[in-house]
Amino acid sequence: MSSGRLPFRVFQFATGNVGTEMVRKTVQHPDLELVGLYCYSKEKVGRDAGEIVGIEPIGIEATNRIEDVLAAKPDCVTFFGVWPDVDLFCRLLEAGINIVTTSDWITGHARNVNFTHSSGKKATELIEAACRRGGATFYGTGMNPGLAQILAIVNTAGLSRIDHITVTETVDVSCHRSVETWKRHGYGRPVEDPEIPQMFKAGATVFVDSIHLIADCCGVEIDDVDFEIQLGACTEKVDLGWWVLPKGSVGASLAKYIGKAKGEPKIEVHLEWQMTPKTQPKWNVQNCYLIAIRGNPQIMNRHMILPAMDSGQMDWSNPAYMASIGMTITGMPALNAIASVCDAKPGLMTSADLPLRAFAGRFHQSR
Structure with a gap:
């Protein structure tokens, strides 16, 4: 399937609507190992990632220090914040950390047109240069x-x-x-x-x-x-x-x-x-x-997109479960692409650049 480096070590950013669901899904994903969680809310820092998202403790303490992310040396950062943070992305990419994100980025065209960086350069130029310096890959997706x-x-x-x-x-x-x-x-x-x-x-x-x-x-x-x-x-x-x-x-x-x-x-x-x-x-x-x-x-x-047929889940009347479906289909294209992104050549990628397997889900051995 890929280079045989499984599992890929993932450090996640943000636990909002999509991010909360993606902590749960990353823990379950056969390709991935969650090694860290970065939270923006002070009240979440220091707490167990599992506790934050409503599952059993998983032994990962949330942080708000970029130094902790860099020290963990993950294969990939998953960024589930609402809006792109180009300066943060560049710092991580320069450190050789790949990034997949659902934060308002598909090609970067919109960021170039509508947002001015303090350097005067286009966001795509900054991302591409950081990818070259760090030998890393950047990819934006979603539902x-x-x-x-x-x-x-x-x-x-x-x-x-x-x-x-x-x-x-x-x-x-x-x-x-x-x-x-x-x-x-x-x-x-x-x-x-x-x-x-x-x-x-x-x-x-x-x-x-x-x-x-x-x-x-x-x-x-x-x-x-x-x-x-x-x-x-x-x-x-x-x-x-x-x-x-x-x-x-x-x-x-x-x-x-x-x-x-x-x-x-x-x-x-x-x-x-x-x-x-x-x-x-x-x-x-x-x-x-x-x-x-x-x-x-x-x-x-x-x-x-319909509810799963697992016992007790085919319930259209459960708002929390229906909300989780929306967050799942938004975040899973990012998680399922991680192996292909980590195996890709360095640079700013779009879906046009990745292989077909980047858009494939996974069978789980327990099923």
């Missing part, structure tokens, strides 16, 4: 953007001609309990607030990355990416249990990133998000990923 676009690319393999590709995420997002993230997208603000479209566009600009990833694989050059959005206003005050949305505030949205070549729409990513069904307008959220490809022939694909 969407990430695996959803990989699925779209694979679906084109049997076509003699591609005319147009649309990837749609149609989901209830109330399981993603991060108030600051949603505020950054304009949720919770009065729907008529004129700043919301630009806030959303900036907050979700990594989806532009995903259009460029598809374009790179399918051999088309994207000249421009347009943005459109419709907002759904809450018809009443909505208490989510972790956040309260006022009546008249944004509680749902349909956003479209439209990649154009020579003025013609070629690749689109649509985000049909519902925090609550009590909005006007509202959309028929289907809780799946839809891929529509026009060409010869045409392809329609519905990617559905």
Whole structure:
């Protein structure tokens, strides 16, 4: 399968929504050994990683010292923070530590366009240079953007001609309990607030990355990416249990990133998000990923994600379990790619650069 270096030693950063689930999944993964946990919350530092995420103690004490990460000499850092930390990434890469992350990074295009580093250099230039100095590899992924676009690319393999590709995420997002993230997208603000479209566009600009990833694989050059959005206003005050949305505030949205070549729409990513069904307008959220490809022939694909059939888990009414599914499908593309990333040549990688096995799950011996 790989170089035979299993297990790969992993030091994880962050225990938010995705990170909490990934501690549990890293401990279970046959390729991986969790050797450390970096936490940003002071109250978590010094506690056992298992205790922090609600499992049995695993003998790993959480730290907030970068020196501890470097001293552990892991094969790979998994970074599950919400936003990229380019300076941190460079320091780890220069130390020869590979990185996989779900933090708003697919190609780096969006970071280059929308964020200015203090050095004046592009984020991708800094990451690539750090990879060369340390002989390490950097890779960003996730479910969407990430695996959803990989699925779209694979679906084109049997076509003699591609005319147009649309990837749609149609989901209830109330399981993603991060108030600051949603505020950054304009949720919770009065729907008529004129700043919301630009806030959303900036907050979700990594989806532009995903259009460029598809374009790179399918051999088309994207000249421009347009943005459109419709907002759904809450018809009443909505208490989510972790956040309260006022009546008249944004509680749902349909956003479209439209990649154009020579003025013609070629690749689109649509985000049909519902925090609550009590909005006007509202959309028929289907809780799946839809891929529509026009060409010869045409392809329609519905990617559905369902609860496991393990005894006691096929329960759609358990909010905690349903939330864990969302976090699992976001983080597992990173964990399952670690072996391939560690075996890859040094540099800034995208999904176009990794072998097919990087996108494969694992059988567990206990099953």
